[in-house]
Amino acid sequence: MPMSTTTAAARTSRHRLVHGILAQSTLRRSSPTPTPHLVRAYPERQALDAAIPVAEAETVAAEAELTRLQREADLIAQWLEAARAEEENITAQVDADTDRAEDIRAAVGQIARDTCKGDMAESALSAALDAQRSDDFLRQSALADTALRTQAHGKRSATTASRRS
Numbered sequence: 001m002p003m004s005t006t007t008a009a010a011r012t013s014r015h016r017l018v019h020g021i022l023a024q025s026t027l028r029r030s031s032p033t034p035t036p037h038l039v040r041a042y043p044e045r046q047a048l049d050a051a052i053p054v055a056e057a058e059t060v061a062a063e064a065e066l067t068r069l070q071r072e073a074d075l076i077a078q079w080l081e082a083a084r085a086e087e088e089n090i091t092a093q094v095d096a097d098t099d100r101a102e103d104i105r106a107a108v109g110q111i112a113r114d115t116c117k118g119d120m121a122e123s124a125l126s127a128a129l130d131a132q133r134s135d136d137f138l139r140q141s142a143l144a145d146t147a148l149r150t151q152a153h154g155k156r157s158a159t160t161a162s163r164r165s
Helices: 005-030 036-117 120-130 134-164
Strands: none
Touching: 036 134
C-alpha cells in the first residue's frame, strides 16, 4: 500500500525531533560541570597522555633490540652447530690418524725385525704383496728404506764404537 504524503511528512518530522533531542543531550553530556573528582583526575590524565608516546617509543626500541638479539642468537646457534660438526670431523680424523700411526709402527717394527734376521728381501716382497693400493706400497717401501738406513747407521755406529775400544 503506498505511503501517504502526510505519513511521510510525519515521519520526517519525528526524525528531526529525535535528532534534535539527541543533539541537545550530547551537548549537555559533552560539557558537564566539572566535579571535584574530575578536577583532581585531570592532571593524572594529562601525565598519562604525556607518558603514552614515551612508552610507545620505548616499546619500539625494545622490539628492535629483541629482533637484533634474536638474529644474534640465531647466528650463535649456527656457529655452535658448525663447531660441533667440525669437532666431529676432527675427532674422526684423529681416530683415523691414530689407527694409521699404529699400523705404521707395527710395519716399522716388523721391517726392523726382518732386517735384523737378514730377511729384508722378504720384507720388501711382503710390502709389495700386502699393499692394497699403490700409495700403501710406496709408504711401505719408504718405511723399509728407512729401516735399512737406520740399521746401516746402527751397524756403522756399533763398528766405530767397537774399533775405538
